[in-house]
Amino acid sequence: MLTITTAATAILALASSVFAAPAPEFNLVPRQGYINTCFRTYSVVSGDTCNGIINKFNAAFTLASFYSWNPQVASDCHNLYPGEIVCVGVETTPPNPPGCPVPVAPGLVSNCDRCYTVVSGDYCYAVAQKTGITLSQLYLWNPSLTSDCTNLQLGYNYCVGVKTS
Secondary structure, rough: HHHHHHHHHHHHHHHHHOOOOOOOOOHHHHHHHHOOOOOOEEEOOOOOHHHHHHHOOOOOHHHHHHHHHOOOOOOOOOOOOOOOEEEOOOOOOOOOOOOOOOEEEEOOOOOEEEEEEEEOOHHHHHHHHHHOOOOHEEEEEEEEOOOOOEEEEEOEEEEEOOOOO
């Protein structure tokens, strides 16, 4: 009986050392590989595409720039993973307008200084009413919006105020 108990103890000890959690010195981190002159980064979320990321940053950079800043990203963008950090800005990239967190609608006017985040149930007229601007101003400051407002995107920020010179 003592031999069976000793053998069982030895097997359990071996199993616990083989299947133990990694030691604290092993930290798993997202794959990174952007250029060293990058000053603005973005953490990829599920469903992101290269063009989608570019649009979240108001098309402030091109697909070619994105690939050159992120050489680890495949040319067909198939290897983006949630949690991965990618470069979305170098010193020459214009910043998002003040008060406009990402994602922003593509093509905002350059003098935009106030944004509104679209929520469920919003449509262009409602956004204009909520923010105290005219529908014409909304379309003028957000040229990516179609005239029937069918491309207003939930969670995106749209320009609802501009700086006057």
